[in-house]
Amino acid sequence: MQGEQILPYSFKFLTTFMTTTPDITLIGGGIIGLLTAREFIKAGATVAIIEKNLLGQESSWAGGGILLPLYPWRQADAITRLVLQSLKLYPTLAAELLAETQLDPEWTPCGMLIVKNPDHAAAVNWCKAGNIAYQSAGDDFFKALNTKPEQPLWLPEIAQARNPRLVKSLRQDLLNKGVTLIEQCETTGIIRDKNRITAIDSTSGTIAVNQLIVAAGAWTGNLFGQFFPDSEAPKIAPVKGQMLLFEARPETLKHMVLDGDQYLIPRRDGKILAGSTVELAEFNKSTTTEAKDRLHEFAINLLPSLNDFPVIKHWAGLRPGTEQGIPYIDKHAEISNLFINAGHFRNGLAMGPASAQLMVDLVLQRPTAVAPEPYQLPADH
Numbered sequence: 001m002q003g004e005q006i007l008p009y010s011f012k013f014l015t016t017f018m019t020t021t022p023d024i025t026l027i028g029g030g031i032i033g034l035l036t037a038r039e040f041i042k043a044g045a046t047v048a049i050i051e052k053n054l055l056g057q058e059s060s061w062a063g064g065g066i067l068l069p070l071y072p073w074r075q076a077d078a079i080t081r082l083v084l085q086s087l088k089l090y091p092t093l094a095a096e097l098l099a100e101t102q103l104d105p106e107w108t109p110c111g112m113l114i115v116k117n118p119d120h121a122a123a124v125n126w127c128k129a130g131n132i133a134y135q136s137a138g139d140d141f142f143k144a145l146n147t148k149p150e151q152p153l154w155l156p157e158i159a160q161a162r163n164p165r166l167v168k169s170l171r172q173d174l175l176n177k178g179v180t181l182i183e184q185c186e187t188t189g190i191i192r193d194k195n196r197i198t199a200i201d202s203t204s205g206t207i208a209v210n211q212l213i214v215a216a217g218a219w220t221g222n223l224f225g226q227f228f229p230d231s232e233a234p235k236i237a238p239v240k241g242q243m244l245l246f247e248a249r250p251e252t253l254k255h256m257v258l259d260g261d262q263y264l265i266p267r268r269d270g271k272i273l274a275g276s277t278v279e280l281a282e283f284n285k286s287t288t289t290e291a292k293d294r295l296h297e298f299a300i301n302l303l304p305s306l307n308d309f310p311v312i313k314h315w316a317g318l319r320p321g322t323e324q325g326i327p328y329i330d331k332h333a334e335i336s337n338l339f340i341n342a343g344h345f346r347n348g349l350a351m352g353p354a355s356a357q358l359m360v361d362l363v364l365q366r367p368t369a370v371a372p373e374p375y376q377l378p379a380d381h
Contacts, residue, residue: 022046022180025209027187028216029055031348032341034170035356036215041177043360048180050202055183056167059217059348062317064243064265064275065160066256069347073126078326078374079347084130085354085370090159093353100176103169106162106268112155113141115259120151133157146304147259160256160265161349190227195336211363213339218320220342234328234377236343238283239321242291243275245313246306253303262298274299285316321345329358329375339363340377
């Protein structure tokens with residue numbers, strides 16, 4: 001499979017360093033790092049991932065897995081471009097992961113009901129422009145729901161992925177393909193030779209690098225500040241989100257429901273997620289009773305049958321927030337072998353496959369499927 005995907009560009013120019021040094025080293029083992037590593041493997045590279053904790057256990061594990069931004073027509077066009085390209089890539093990605101690892105990421109095109117659309121015309125125009133199937137939602141959608149719909153919209157083909165299972169399948173796939181995974185390894189500094197990083201210092205020792213990509217989510221800004229204390233770091237800030245999980249039965253809810261700023265997501269086994277909060281709390285991942293009560297009230301009010309089921313989990317994650325939710329996917333202006341793929345805010349899964357593809361295209365200097373300009377670092381980087 002790998003051999004079939006190698007393009008005319010090769011990694012032979014990277015072999016001037018010691019042969020045990022991988023072509024690509026990624027700092028950050030969340031969904032963006034994992035998907036980017038997989039794209040590089042498909043292009044014929046050798047890859048290592050360095051993760052300060054365990055792979056995929058931060059924002060990638062904590063999210064809901066909706067493969068569409070909330071109200072995407074209200075988002076920047078740069079987000080739409082990555083989302084639409086990712087929607088094309090997900091069916092094949094999910095099928096390959098299941099076939100190659102026997103671990104199902106539970107990519108499920110269950111559809112999404114958007115209850116209130118005061119900007120209905122903008123929503124319809126966005127769907128038409130992106131070739132997204134849509135229709136008005138009739139009374140049948142609301143038989144089990146307690147809400148007041150406003151020009152409701154049904155998007156029948158929108159899918160979800162089950163975050164923890166997607167992470168597990170990606171991890172196994174990368175292990176199968178020979179990627180070096182270094183977990184519980186914190187980066188402490190870099191070693192430079194003029195405009196090139198030759199190695200990184202870490203809690204596991206000094207690690208030589210060829211091409212280095214920082215995909216560390218909410219921690220990316222801190223790493224850049226650590227690497228380049230005299231330069232302004234990319235503006236990526238942690239944004240906490242809390243969620244609940246109900247132990248519901250299958251068929252309690254058949255599709256995702258977005259009502260206002262909150263949503264319900266049914267998993268294949270019947271469990272239902274309720275989310276989520278948006279909190280500026282630095283790197284504090286603690287849960288709060290206030291958020292739990294608010295999410296619980298929303299969920300049982302919207303879907304009264306949830307009163308029959310207990311909440312079995314309450315957690316929080318830290319999203320990598322940027323000013324408009326647009327990620328940085330770019331090459332550093334001064335360091336010739338340093339790249340960034342981070343800052344996806346709430347939409348790491350929704351933008352992930354296309355973001356990985358774009359990153360690899362930039363490193364390999366291939367034509368890009370998505371125009372790269374909106375994702376560039378500010379000029380002083």
